[in-house]
């Protein structure tokens with residue numbers, strides 16, 4: 001069973017309860033932490049973020065009328081607004097459960113619980129939270145969102161980012177297949193997840209297939225599934241990812257990485273809207289929305305004979321271009337601050353601040369790894385920071401950046417260098433160079449004129 005990417009904390013002073021809950025929930029969720037000592041709750045929650053806290057309402061030390069639990073619910077909701085609290089009450093404590101709901105909990109669970117009921121309660125709440133997070137992405141574009149899991153927060157305020165959000169808002173509720181284009185680490189997967197969250201399919205599965213890392217021999221059984229005995233290693237029947245995504249969204253990451261024969265197989269499944277497991281003859285109807293992503297130039301691949309035009313038509317009803325971080329220099333301070341807050345909390349360095357000079361250096365860096373690289377740089381810097389302030393010298397940037405700083409390049413110099421590199425790489429071909437740079441031909445001509453190139 002695929003685990004849900006969610007972080008769960010269970011707080012109870014009974015070690016037996018903690019062990020049982022942990023063993024069960026670890027099979028379903030990516031991260032489960034248990035805590036029996038209430039005194040360390042604040043510290044644990046400051047160091048890590050959690051999506052859901054299961055909180056026992058009765059502690060053997062002190063009051064056992066739930067007062068302490070109610071105070072904790074209020075405290076958690078106040079200090080960690082992204083976290084959901086599920087109080088655990090004893091059978092018959094209806095008044096206490098109602099009071100907990102009044103203080104901000106959105107559901108509760110009674111002891112002794114049934115495991116499936118426990119799972120359903122958490123899963124429902126996470127779904128609700130995802131829907132609301134999705135909406136907040138679009139509503140809070142002009143203010144950094146602090147806390148929560150990295151997967152659900154999309155930060156930005158610049159023009160190209162807002163244009164992309166408007167596109168997402170229009171396209172998400174439709175069933176149109178979407179192709180997301182953009183450099184590595186620029187946020188393509190995040191866009192795919194937001195599209196799913198904002199669609200009517202949001203309470204159905206979002207299944208990702210990383211086609212870039214899927215070896216040839218596993219392609220069919222991974223996507224289509226296989227019957228028992230279909231081949232030597234097929235000891236059990238296996239459901240394919242297409243069927244797992246039924247009713248929901250299938251995210252095909254790195255679509256440019258699959259061979260022509262694999263494209264043909266996938267195309268015929270998408271055309272027939274039905275899938276048959278390898279070694280089986282039962283065809284299962286499919287109702288899936290396809291979202292694909294790539295950093296490759298698929299048109300160029302078609303020209304080279306490496307990509308099927310009919311397959312592209314099938315997957316790119318709508319194209320969304322994710323801007324690179326170089327094209328969003330204005331957003332760098334916002335994103336840097338967001339990640340700084342996140343990692344300050346995670347590593348218990350709440351007083352850490354960043355100087356304006358350090359932000360300027362971050363804005364000048366070309367970010368070949370885009371937002372993923374920015375988050376890594378900030379995380380590394382926070383971990384290594386000895387002082388209360390992050391200065392330019394504290395930023396552990398890649399060597400290329402150090403060279404640039406020695407040359408004292410500014411953003412215009414950086415842009416000029418990039419344009420020259422793109423032209424050199426593409427033997428002066430303006431169409432290809434502009435595509436590499438993520439701008440249109442006219443914009444490239446304007447810049448050539450501006451820099452006298």
Ligand SMILES: Nc1ncnc2c1ncn2[C@@H]1O[C@H](COP(=O)(O)OP(=O)(O)OP(=O)(O)O)[C@@H](O)[C@H]1O
Pocket residue numbers: 150151153154155156182183184185186187188189190191253293295335371372375
């Ligand atoms: N607008 C954003 N605000 C905050 N974080 C973001 C934003 N866009 C991307 N990220 C974060 O940057 C990291 C990389 O994003 P993501 O995996 O979506 O990129 P990608 O384009 O799919 O990368 P790849 O091409 O390598 O698969 C993730 O941790 C993601 O949460």
